[in-house]
Amino acid sequence: MSYLQINNLTIENKTTKEILLNNINLTIDKNKILGIIGESGSGKSLLCKTLLGILPSNLKVKGSIKLNNIELLENSKIIKNSFSIILQEAMNAFNPLYKIKSHMLESIQIPLSKEKKIELCKKTLKRVGLNNTEKILTSYAHELSGGQLQRVMIAIALVQNKHIIVADEPTSSLDTINQKEIIEIFKNLKKTIIFVSHDLALISYLADEVIILKEGNIKEKSTKNNIFYKPKNSYTKFLLKTQKNLSEGFISCLK
Numbered sequence: 001m002s003y004l005q006i007n008n009l010t011i012e013n014k015t016t017k018e019i020l021l022n023n024i025n026l027t028i029d030k031n032k033i034l035g036i037i038g039e040s041g042s043g044k045s046l047l048c049k050t051l052l053g054i055l056p057s058n059l060k061v062k063g064s065i066k067l068n069n070i071e072l073l074e075n076s077k078i079i080k081n082s083f084s085i086i087l088q089e090a091m092n093a094f095n096p097l098y099k100i101k102s103h104m105l106e107s108i109q110i111p112l113s114k115e116k117k118i119e120l121c122k123k124t125l126k127r128v129g130l131n132n133t134e135k136i137l138t139s140y141a142h143e144l145s146g147g148q149l150q151r152v153m154i155a156i157a158l159v160q161n162k163h164i165i166v167a168d169e170p171t172s173s174l175d176t177i178n179q180k181e182i183i184e185i186f187k188n189l190k191k192t193i194i195f196v197s198h199d200l201a202l203i204s205y206l207a208d209e210v211i212i213l214k215e216g217n218i219k220e221k222s223t224k225n226n227i228f229y230k231p232k233n234s235y236t237k238f239l240l241k242t243q244k245n246l247s248e249g250f251i252s253c254l255k
C-alpha cells in the first residue's frame with residue numbers, strides 16, 4: 001500500500017465545464033521524492049493547491065486522495081494538516097512585520113516550552129545550512145537573501161512536521177550555487193516530497209519517480225531512470241530532446 005494514493009482526480013471549472021486536470025492517478029511511497037514536470041498551464045499548481053486544500057471555489061474536484069489509506073478530500077482539516085508548502089518566491093510567504101523567530105515558533109504545533117521550541121528552531125536552521133541561528137531568528141524576511149529565505153522556508157516545513165512537503169519550483173528564483181546547495185538539502189531530507197519543476201536536469205538528479213503533465217493529463221509516469229533513459233511517450237521524448245538541444249546551444253555559446 002503506497003503512502004499517498006491519488007485516484008481519478010479530476011478538476012473542472014464549474015462555470016465553463018472545462019476539465020483542467022483529467023483523471024490523475026499517482027502514488028508515492030514514504031520518504032520518496034516525486035518529481036512533477038510540466039510546461040506552463042499543464043496543471044502543476046492546481047495539483048499542489050488540491051493537496052493543500054486551497055483550491056479556488058470556482059473549481060470542482062472529483063476523485064480520491066488517500067494518505068495512509070485515509071481519505072483526505074472530504075476532510076478539509078486533515079488535508080490542511082498533512083502537507084507543507086515551499087514556494088518559488090519565499091519572500092511572499094513571510095509577514096514583513098514579524099521576525100523569522102515568530103514565523104518559526106508559530107509553525108511548531110507540538111506542545112513544547114518556548115525554550116525547547118527555540119532549540120528546535122536552531123537545530124532545524126543548522127540542518128538547512130544556516131549556522132548563524134541567532135541572527136537569522138532575529139531578522140525580518142527583507143533582511144535575508146533569497147537563498148537564506150528559501151532555507152528558512154524549508155526549515156519551517158520541517159518544524160511543521162507534516163506528512164508530505166510540496167515544493168513548487170522552490171529553486172527557480174535562485175542563482176546556480178544556491179540552487180545546487182538547496183537541491184542537496186532536499187535530497188538529504190529523508191521526507192516524502194512532491195517537487196514541481198520545469199527543470200528536467202534538476203528532476204533527473206532529485207526525484208525517485210517522475211510524472212509528466214501536459215494540458216491536465218499525465219502523459220507518462222515512471223521511475224526516474226525509465227523517464228530519462230527509456231521514455232515511452234512521444235511528448236516525454238520531445239521534452240528531453242528540447243532540453244538537450246537547449247543545453248548544447250547554451251554550451252556552444254560559451255565556447
Ligand SMILES: Nc1ncnc2c1ncn2[C@@H]1O[C@H](COP(=O)(O)OP(=O)(O)OP(=O)(O)O)[C@@H](O)[C@H]1O
Binds near residue numbers: 044059
Ligand atoms: N481558478 C481558476 N479558474 C479557472 N481556470 C483556472 C484556475 N486556476 C488555474 N486555471 C487554469 O488551469 C490550467 C492549469 O493551471 P496551473 O496554474 O495549474 O498551471 P501550471 O502548470 O502551474 O503553470 P505555471 O507553470 O505557469 O505556473 C490553466 O489553463 C489555468 O488557466
